[in-house]
Amino acid sequence: MAHRAENKVYAALDIGSSNIKLGIFHPGASHGIIHLGKRTNSFIHHPGGKVLSDFTRTRKACFQLLEALGKYLRQHGCSTCYLGICSHVSSLLEWDRASGGIRHARFPVWMDRTCAVALDELGEMNSSGLLTGAIGHPLPPGTNWLLSKLLARSKETRPGNTRYLQAGDAIFTLLTGETRTHFSSQVSMVHQFDRHYADSLLDYLGLAPDSLPAISQDGLFPMTPSARKMLSFPADSHVLPSMADFYAAFRGLLLEENEAFIMGNTSEVAGHFSSGLPGTGKPLMHVAMAGGFVSYGSTSTGGNVISWFVEEILGKRATAKMLDEMTFKASMVDPGACPLFLPYIEGERAPFWDHSLSAGFHGLRSHHSAEHLFRAVLESLAFARRQLLEWITGEEVRDIKLGGGSSANSLLNIVRASVMNKPVLVRGEQELSLSGLIHGLIDADHGTRSDARPETGYDRLLPDPGLAGFYEERYREFLQLQLQNNINLSW
Numbered sequence: 103m104a105h106r107a108e109n110k111v112y113a114a115l116d117i118g119s120s121n122i123k124l125g126i127f128h129p130g131a132s133h134g135i136i137h138l139g140k141r142t143n144s145f146i147h148h149p150g151g152k153v154l155s156d157f158t159r160t161r162k163a164c165f166q167l168l169e170a171l172g173k174y175l176r177q178h179g180c181s182t183c184y185l186g187i188c189s190h191v192s193s194l195l196e197w198d199r200a201s202g203g204i205r206h207a208r209f210p211v212w213m214d215r216t217c218a219v220a221l222d223e224l225g226e227m228n229s230s231g232l233l234t235g236a237i238g239h240p241l242p243p244g245t246n247w248l249l250s251k252l253l254a255r256s257k258e259t260r261p262g263n264t265r266y267l268q269a270g271d272a273i274f275t276l277l278t279g280e281t282r283t284h285f286s287s288q289v290s291m292v293h294q295f296d297r298h299y300a301d302s303l304l305d306y307l308g309l310a311p312d313s314l315p316a317i318s319q320d321g322l323f324p325m326t327p328s329a330r331k332m333l334s335f336p337a338d339s340h341v342l343p344s345m346a347d348f349y350a351a352f353r354g355l356l357l358e359e360n361e362a363f364i365m366g367n368t369s370e371v372a373g374h375f376s377s378g379l380p381g382t383g384k385p386l387m388h389v390a391m392a393g394g395f396v397s398y399g400s401t402s403t404g405g406n407v408i409s410w411f412v413e414e415i416l417g418k419r420a421t422a423k424m425l426d427e428m429t430f431k432a433s434m435v436d437p438g439a440c441p442l443f444l445p446y447i448e449g450e451r452a453p454f455w456d457h458s459l460s461a462g463f464h465g466l467r468s469h470h471s472a473e474h475l476f477r478a479v480l481e482s483l484a485f486a487r488r489q490l491l492e493w494i495t496g497e498e499v500r501d502i503k504l505g506g507g508s509s510a511n512s513l514l515n516i517v518r519a520s521v522m523n524k525p526v527l528v529r530g531e532q533e534l535s536l537s538g539l540i541h542g543l544i545d546a547d548h549g550t551r552s553d554a555r556p557e558t559g560y561d562r563l564l565p566d567p568g569l570a571g572f573y574e575e576r577y578r579e580f581l582q583l584q585l586q587n588n589i590n591l592s593w
Contacts, residue, residue: 110182112547113171114539115164117189117269118143118347119213119368122160124167125536127544131178133557135536138170146208151215151245154208157195157272164273165333172334182338184322184547185277186539188350189270191287194251197272199263199281199312204272212246215457217254224250227306228385236300238293242385243455246400249290249303256307264313270344271315277341278323283315284342286349286389292317294389295379318343322546342543349389352396353538355503355529356558359394362491362499364518365534366508368405372452372487373398374495385455386494399452399490403445403483405508407461410447411479416472425511432477433513437572440474441465442583443482450486453493453591464583480514481573484521485580491522493591503560505529520569521577530559 112127114135123140141163146154168185175183192212196205210216221243227233233241241247252266267275268287275281285297291314293300304311322340330339351365357375365371373386377394380386388397412420412428442464449457463478491499502524508514509528519526531537537556544555584590 109180110184111171111175111178111180112540112543113183113185114350114536114543115167115185115187115273116347116350116533116535116539117160117164117187117273118535119145119190122163122167123533123536124171125533125540126171126174127540127556128178128180129554135531135533135540135556137533137536138174139167141166145211145213151218153211153214155193155211155269156208157204157269158207160269161273161276168333175336176334181336183335184340184342184543185325186342186350186543187270187274187344188347188535188539189268189273189287189344191268191289191346191348192246192248192251193268194248194255195267195269195272196261197265197267197275197281198261199265202275205261205264210251214251215245217245217250220250220253221245223253232302232306236293236302237290238295239380239388240383240385241290242387242399242452244451245457246451247290248288252291252307252309266314268344268346274323274341274344275315277325277329279326280323281315282318282321282323282343284345284349285317285319286346287344288314288317289346289387289389294387295395297390315343322543342539342546345539345542347535348398348400350536350538350542351505351534352389352391352398353541354531354534354536355505355538356541357391357394357396357503360500361503362495362501362524363503363505364487364491366404366504366506366514368507369451370401370404370483370487370506370508371398372401372490372494374491374499384493386452397494399494401486401490402448402451402457403486407445407447407479407483408508411476415475428473428476429511429513431473432480435471435473435477437477437481437569437576439470440478440481441467441470442576442580443475443478444580444583444587444589445479445482445486446589453490454589456589459589462587477513480511480517481521481576482580483508483514484518484573485577487518488521488577489581489591499524501525501527503527503529505532505534507532515563516566516569517573519563520565521573523565523570523574525565526563527560528563530561531556 195209325339446459447461
């Protein structure tokens with residue numbers, strides 16, 4: 103068994119919004135995840151809310167990273183490689199079943215708003231109960247769903263032999279020759295508890311069942327000989343169908359009963375884990391996980407607000423060094439001297455689901471420095487996440503697990519813990535999707551010992567007693583400022 107573990111590698115490819123990353127767990131070489139590299143990912147923005155991705159560039163970046171993995175496997179004499187993939191979802195990549203390739207290199211992604219014309223119809227489907235019966239709960243209104251994009255296209259003439267794939271699905275197909283997916287990648291088209299396509303939605307859209315890739319729960323599929331040869335992978339190389347990036351990240355958090363969580367990424371996701379079947383009245387997403395259910399909301403506010411402030415307001419590049427300097431200076435500022443900030447530079451999804459909301463500072467005076475404003479931006483994200491978590495849970499939670507890129511910001515973590523007035527457990531491994539994919543691969547590999555997993559660590563951060571009382575008042579001011587700006591939580 104030891105010899106086998108030393109020669110087996112679990113690899114994870116995360117096709118994220120900002121970066122495409124590759125990490126591995128090699129029990130014979132390390133107790134943790136080894137980060138092999140990343141490539142920049144970029145979207146193409148056009149007027150009118152049109153946002154596209156270019157699959158040619160995505161494919162090139164993915165295969166460059168996989169070639170680096172092949173080199174690692176050769177150098178370390180690895181005889182087995184299991185690969186997991188996850189990607190940003192709600193892509194509309196058209197795959198030609200006849201030719202076995204993409205029809206258009208550029209395709210709309212989750213940020214694309216050109217499908218907003220379908221939102222009224224989506225609302226009617228919610229009101230009629232169609233969506234609750236189809237996916238297990240109402241679907242929050244928004245342009246960030248595959249269903250929204252398919253609805254907007256449903257009145258158009260579709261080319262024959264079209265299959266709609268997510269970016270991760272397409273990479274999986276190139277590696278295995280199969281058109282399979284994980285249920286989470288089709289989040290708005292699948293019953294989230296039963297994990298199968300909603301036939302009523304396919305009928306409503308006039309789609310054949312094979313217009314979307316077949317759902318495979320946890321099966322591993324062999325890599326084709328041609329892909330193995332091109333990438334220099336061993337003969338025993340298998341691939342897990344692509345998950346949604348958020349689902350992989352949930353797995354990476356290792357959630358337990360009655361825990362809340364925040365994934366501090368470009369746009370933050372926050373939610374709650376429970377063993378009981380959640381109520382489905384609110385416009386939230388609910389997804390079945392091992393041992394229970396996750397109820398969560400995706401936001402439009404997170405690291406993107408920090409980057410916007412640094413780059414557009416301060417006119418500086420948001421490098422790690424620059425952010426560290428700003429964070430240190432902001433930590434020296436009296437929080438009572440800072441203005442309040444509403445962070446809705448791109449509107450807001452959960453809990454408002456209103457893309458028309460706007461951002462702004464309140465109480466801004468001439469003595470306020472960049473550090474005051476930067477701290478106000480960080481505080482606004484903590485206030486917004488507290489509001490979302492209170493709306494989701496409606497009850498006490500014992501702690502809040504935190505991971506993702508912004509969890510490296512020590513000041514923001516202290517502010518979060520003090521605003522929430524709860525212990526915050528900061529995940530040592532920030533790349534949650536990579537961690538979750540690797541755990542998924544190990545679960546799918548029934549021949550591996552259950553203890554052969556990456557080491558897991560959390561730093562427990564308690565609220566600052568001197569800040570918790572102050573932030574309680576400040577949070578109430580934040581909610582009052584929303585009302586003054588006609589921002590109402592009506593759900």
